[in-house]
Amino acid sequence: MFLILAAFLAPMPVRALEKAPPKDHRRVILDRLGEILVKEGFALGVDFRRWSDHVDKYRDRIRAAQDEQEFLSVVNQALAEFGISHLKLKTKRQMRRKRQGTKYGIGLFPMPQEKGLLVTWVVPDSPADQAGLRPGDLILSVDHQDVDDPADVLTRTGKNREFMWMHREKPRQAEIRDALFRQEELEPARILNGDLLLIRIPSFDSGIYHPKKVAKLFESADTARVLMLDMRSNPGGDIDHLKHLLSLLFPSGTPLFHEIRAHHLNEAGLKPRQVPEDVSGFLKQRFSRDQPLGRLHKAGRYRSYPSVPVVVLVDHWTASSAEIFAAVVQEHQRGVVIGSPTQGLVLPSMTFSLPHGFRVQVPVSDLVTFGGRRLENDPVIPDHPLPPQKTANEEQLILAVLEYLDL
Incomplete structure (x- = not known):
């Protein structure tokens, strides 16, 4: 601790x-x-x-x-x-x-748009939040220079920068400086429209995702008409936490996804160079022949809620374990995914020490769904796609969910 x-x-x-x-x-x-x-x-x-x-x-x-x-x-x-x-x-x-549990920067998630950068999410109490930036805002310029690349606002300078943006069609501006801020944490579940349970999962990282706390949030799921899991701007995290959350939705023993490491190729009589450039096609072919690769992860023994209808909310910055979560829900037809296409960045990794105070994050395995779908460079496409502006605006997003579910 x-x-x-x-x-x-x-x-x-x-x-x-x-x-x-x-x-x-x-x-x-x-x-x-x-x-x-x-x-x-x-x-x-x-x-x-x-x-x-x-x-x-x-x-x-x-x-x-x-x-x-x-x-x-x-x-x-x-x-x-x-x-x-x-x-x-x-x-x-x-x-x-x-x-x-801290980070250095301004604390927002931008997405390129025709006339600037759409703010898809803002970390509570971050410099961006304190300056008044909100999800759905459109950043027009930084230091009087037009912006069209997320790096234009995410590159850390340690200096005050003047941001200009549109908030609900009204211009705003403020000086924002990179600073340390607390990463987003789990928040209490919310009841919407009387019987819709909304739970936000900001990350699967240790220190943010606490299995006991998450299980506690699910206690109202038995009486909920719909369970909405907000994975917007969730960057992923620990595989064990991914399995835990999936285990709350599926009966124990349900096949979820495969984790492929180098030794699994050796066990299958394959060498790395025998894997073609079309990795996704290669995997689909093997899985269709009932020749899966890797370790199969299954749902664990937890109190689960397999009957409550599920909606998974995703956006442009949903990545890694959060993408696998959405894909598993889709593949098993356990619920619907609503929002914007995800990142397509799904490789489990480890961090290794380097000389002189540096570290390197390196992928050490591949994740594919039970059916053999590889999500690296292949984003999750929602069952009900929405424009990024609507996905970023929680009020509009919830209304879209209610309309889609005919509630």
């Missing part, structure tokens, strides 16, 4: 950006990163031995990086050449904040 100082309960400025590591340190960091990728990394269809090729493309920019943020950004661009998720260079400081 980590002790969180009271000062962390409200946003607070932190010191200016750190300097980039010395050039000799950079070489050591990158060499060790490559060793970890080859030894520990796994994702179907990916050859991590190509790290040296990718880093060579960015070597001059890596050498020229002036501060830590720029160094992280360029190295992560090199890692992005692999074309997969959950592969990222981080600092020890970032990982410590995550364990403590």
Whole structure:
């Protein structure tokens, strides 16, 4: 358990950006990163031995990086050449904040739109929230520069920036500065329209998702006409927590999803290079022949609510374990998914230590549904798709759910 100082309960400025590591340190960091990728990394269809090729493309920019943020950004661009998720260079400081339940930034989730960036979610009590930004707002500019890329607002500068946005067709502006803020936590279940139970699951991460607390939130599900699970902007998290939540909806023993690791290929008599570029097609073919791969995860023995109708709310920033959750509900026809298409970023990962205070997040397995669907680069498409603006606006979203369910 980590002790969180009271000062962390409200946003607070932190010191200016750190300097980039010395050039000799950079070489050591990158060499060790490559060793970890080859030894520990796994994702179907990916050859991590190509790290040296990718880093060579960015070597001059890596050498020229002036501060830590720029160094992280360029190295992560090199890692992005692999074309997969959950592969990222981080600092020890970032990982410590995550364990403590804090984050550094402004606390919003933006999505590109024709004339700016749509705010899909705002973390309560974050700098963005305190400045008055709300889900459904449209950010027009930052420091008088038009914005069209989430990086335009998410890149941390440590400085005051002037935001201009539209809120319900009225212009607003404010100076916003990156700061430490508490990550969103579980909140009490809400009863809507008399008998609709709404439970928000902001993350499956340890420290945010508490199985006993979640089970407590479900106690009213027996009498609910509909159970709505809000997964909007849920970035995913622990597989065990994903299984726990699914186990509250399905009878014990229900097959949920497969987790594929490198040794599962060996057990099937396959080598990594035998997996074609069309990984999804390869998996569908095997599963259709009753030749599944990997460890099958099943629903555990918990008090479950298998009869209450379920609605899963998703949006552009729903990712990883939250996407698997929605896909399992769809595949088993356990409920309906409503909202906007998800991220398509679904690879279980681990974090490994690097020299000089850095860490690297590396995928170590693949997740596919019981039926063999791989969601990496293949987002969940809702059963009832809605425009992002309507998905971001809770009032409009709930009305759309009621209309869809004819309630």
